[in-house]
Amino acid sequence: MAEGSAPEKAFPVSWEELHRTGKALAWRLVDAGPFEGIIAITRGGLVPAAIVARELAIRVVDTVCVTTYGTSGDDKKRGELKIVKPPSLEGDGEGWLIVDDLVDTGVTARAVRALLPKAHFATIYAKPAGRPLVDTFVTEVSQDTWIYFPWDLEQRPVDPIAAMRPRR
Numbered sequence: 493m494a495e496g497s498a499p500e501k502a503f504p505v506s507w508e509e510l511h512r513t514g515k516a517l518a519w520r521l522v523d524a525g526p527f528e529g530i531i532a533i534t535r536g537g538l539v540p541a542a543i544v545a546r547e548l549a550i551r552v553v554d555t556v557c558v559t560t561y562g563t564s565g566d567d568k569k570r571g572e573l574k575i576v577k578p579p580s581l582e583g584d585g586e587g588w589l590i591v592d593d594l595v596d597t598g599v600t601a602r603a604v605r606a607l608l609p610k611a612h613f614a615t616i617y618a619k620p621a622g623r624p625l626v627d628t629f630v631t632e633v634s635q636d637t638w639i640y641f642p643w644d645l646e647q648r649p650v651d652p653i654a655a656m657r658p659r660r
């Protein structure tokens with residue numbers, strides 16, 4: 493998300509929806525491969541990478557570990573990007589698939605692409621600012637949307653609509 497602009501819309505994603513859309517990503521990647529292996533961008537790319545690895549029968553899964561958002565305690569506030577663990581492979585990433593859950597401003601994608609410029613970059617979701625950095629994605633959401641992944645959510649009781657409206 494761009495610095496200073498609060499996301500207006502919430503886009504909550506269930507486990508079922510994530511699984512279905514993750515499989516849709518795998519279908520889109522079938523003809524872009526075969527891949528030597530996957531590099532998951534932690535932490536958000538881990539679950540999508542597991543889904544894609546299963547569908548494309550990829551057994552080699554590496555990570556690049558990045559911290560940006562949430563380092564100040566606020567998950568929607570960007571901090572300084574740090575690569576806390578580079579990928580294990582040497583080279584330009586040719587024949588490899590990078591997987592993340594989403595691309596937003598594109599800062600994370602740009603940093604990882606700089607390490608592995610020839611790898612294929614795939615995400616499940618893309619916002620417009622980051623979209624040009626992604627080779628394959630499934631669903632575009634607007635820049636002012638915050639995507640809530642199932643690992644960020646829990647089921648809670650909510651008030652009925654009538655209780656939220658003023659009495660006449």
Ligand SMILES: O=P(O)(O)OC[C@H]1O[C@H](OP(=O)(O)OP(=O)(O)O)[C@H](O)[C@@H]1O
Nearest residue numbers: 534535536560561595596597598599600
């Ligand atoms: O395009 P950008 O603006 O860089 O945002 C996209 C990145 O932000 C989120 O990761 P985050 O840094 O929140 O860490 P996490 O994956 O550990 O949750 C998401 O998983 C992407 O990696």
Ligand SMILES: O=c1[nH]c(=O)c2nc[nH]c2[nH]1
Nearest residue numbers: 493596637638639640641
């Ligand atoms: O859970 C998340 N949802 C988002 O929309 C987002 N954008 C950057 N980082 C993000 N993390």
Ligand SMILES: [Mg+2]
Nearest residue numbers: 534535536537
């Ligand atoms: Mg991430």
